[in-house]
Amino acid sequence: MxxxxxxxxxxxxxxxxxxxxxxxxxxxxxxxxxxxxxxxxxxxxxxxxxxxxxxxxxxxxxxxxxxxxxxxxxxxxxxxxxxxxxxxxxxxxxxxxxxxxxxxxxxxxxxxxxxxxxxxxxxxxxxxxxxxxxxxxxxxxxxxxxxxxxxxxxxxxxxxxxxxxxxxxxxxxxxxxxxxxxxxxxxxxxxxxxxxxxxxxxxxxxxxxxxxxxxxxxxxxxxxxxxxxxxxxxxxxxxxxxxxxxxxxxxxQQTDKEMSVALIYASAYGNTATLAQAIAKGITKAGVAVESINCESAEPAEIEAAVEKCDGFIIGSPTLGGHAPTQIQTALGIVLSTAAKTKLAGVFGSFGWSG
Ligand SMILES: Cc1cc2nc3c(=O)[nH]c(=O)nc-3n(C[C@H](O)[C@H](O)[C@H](O)COP(=O)(O)O)c2cc1C
The missing domain is CATH 3.60.15.10 (Ribonuclease Z/Hydroxyacylglutathione hydrolase-like)
Known part of the structure; x- marks a missing residue:
């Protein structure tokens, strides 16, 4: 050793x-x-x-x-x-x-x-x-x-x-x-x-x-x-x-990339954030630009602009008290009203028992 x-x-x-x-x-x-x-x-x-x-x-x-x-x-x-x-x-x-x-x-x-x-x-x-x-x-x-x-x-x-x-x-x-x-x-x-x-x-x-x-x-x-x-x-x-x-x-170089993914997440205790970082790293390695959006600090206009511009988006959320946090629910509302139905989407999450 x-x-x-x-x-x-x-x-x-x-x-x-x-x-x-x-x-x-x-x-x-x-x-x-x-x-x-x-x-x-x-x-x-x-x-x-x-x-x-x-x-x-x-x-x-x-x-x-x-x-x-x-x-x-x-x-x-x-x-x-x-x-x-x-x-x-x-x-x-x-x-x-x-x-x-x-x-x-x-x-x-x-x-x-x-x-x-x-x-x-x-x-x-x-x-x-x-x-x-x-x-x-x-x-x-x-x-x-x-x-x-x-x-x-x-x-x-x-x-x-x-x-x-x-x-x-x-x-x-x-x-x-x-x-x-x-x-x-x-x-x-x-x-x-x-x-x-x-x-x-x-x-x-x-x-x-x-x-x-x-x-x-x-x-x-x-x-x-x-x-x-x-x-x-x-x-x-x-x-x-x-x-x-x-x-x-x-x-x-990130701006110049042909394809981009909006990675929208929230994380109360850091676990979902860690997953988001690993996912971002994987996507970056594949030559696709990633725009991370932490819903806890992002303005709605920022989420809207990123969702409009991206080729696909991924949403990550923890489960807290049986639900996704309010910031994620707000972001979902923006996504539903902004994103074209043809856009590729992915989800990930972190939870303890109920899913
Ligand atoms: C206050 C609190 C409430 C939670 N409620 C749930 C729940 O209802 N269902 C569940 O499956 N996990 C629940 N968990 C576990 C979290 O989902 C889990 O720890 C997750 O990894 C937290 O993600 P985060 O670090 O990104 O915030 C809860 C944890 C805490 C601290």
Whole structure:
């Protein structure tokens, strides 16, 4: 059997020295996410900015809670941590977040508006200090670290939020510009070797939300970042313009495809969403464009436009309390009144007992 290194946490300096990356590394294949199937492991990147105030970005999931906190406590005294910024709220991270809040109850959580709703649901028993920055609001950590925030909503992460630090010119891109690879390199000096992994990552995570990715690229362009600091894989330093261009190209390729499928779904606990991602990946692989629509965050006009335009559509729903959720029922109404009867249709779902 192949020897697999144990999980570990690597800390390295980024930029001017007051910013660090804390990389929670797993070296093996993870089976719970479709996109991990390349078997090259991954890193869950968390970032620490230590100025007059201290901010921590994106603590990792629960499989790292203990070793991550051990490493973090060697970098800072948690009683002096001021902010935790969340690029998106993931139920898998709740355990680490809970542990952090016990050690640092003074902390203010910073996230998008939908992120705040998800946080309040996950921590329904606890009073949280949450700050949702408005479009024109910044977070001043002192010493030039005046953080700006860019909401990047996508079907898969409706609460996505990027953060820009003008001092270090780092754009914390969360799910954009990542790669599922694990190694010692903190930066992308060997970026040519990352081509395949980056494309695979895009295809798995972003191809089915290419419209929102295009919108995101337009939003982040004015910041003129020098580094992209993603949630997974190496920090993008040497290939920033190349990777930005790749994302534009790959998104354009989706638009140019001859056939397209609208993938309409809702998911309360993530199971139907996981199925939707696997289906999207399969369709993308077959050379057909997919437009993912998460009914919980999509406007009716968006569903209508996608159904009109597509060559076929697929609807996915969980069963909750014996029914499809209201958002799916609304979407079905739109489909019935919009779609030509000749359009190909498919359904999938996730349920426990009644079907
Ligand atoms: C509050 C609640 C109500 C549920 N009601 C039903 C039901 O009526 N029939 C059924 O077959 N499964 C039921 N389930 C199981 C879900 O359908 C199942 O967990 C499904 O995978 C959830 O999909 P999601 O993660 O995409 O939301 C219920 C689950 C929950 C938590």
């Amino acid at each position: 192949q020897d697999i290194k144990p999980r570990d946490v690597q800390v390295a300096s980024v930029g001017a020295g007051d910013t660090s990356v804390v990389r929670s590394r797993t070296w093996e294949r993870l089976k719970f996410e479709v996109e991990y199937s390349l078997q090259r492991g991954t890193t869950a990147n968390s970032y620490l900015i230590q100025a007059d105030k201290t901010a921590l970005l994106d603590p990792p999931g629960e499989s790292f809670t203990e070793i991550y906190l051990q490493q973090l406590q060697q970098c800072i005294n948690l009683s002096q941590l001021d902010y935790i910024i969340l690029g998106h709220v993931n139920p898998n991270r709740t355990v680490t977040l809970k542990a952090l809040l016990e050690l640092a109850p003074q902390v203010t959580l910073v996230c998008s508006k939908p992120g705040a709703v998800a946080l309040r649901t996950a921590f329904s028993e606890q009073e949280l200090k949450i700050w949702v920055p408005r479009a024109d609001e910044t977070l001043d950590l002192g010493q030039g670290h005046q953080l700006q925030f860019i909401p990047i909503p996508t079907p898969r992460w409706p609460d996505g939020l990027c953060t820009y630090d003008p001092k270090s010119r780092i754009l914390f891109t969360d799910k954009l510009f990542g790669a599922h690879v694990c190694g010692d390199e903190v930066f992308d000096e060997n970026w040519k070797l990352l081509d395949e992994d980056r494309r695979y990552y895009y295809d798995c995570l972003h191809a089915a939300q290419y419209r929102q990715v295009e919108a995101a690229l337009d939003k982040i362009a004015p910041f003129r970042a020098k580094f992209y600091a993603p949630a997974h894989g190496p920090i993008v330093r040497y290939s920033l313009s190349r990777l930005t261009h790749d994302y534009q190209q790959w998104s354009q």
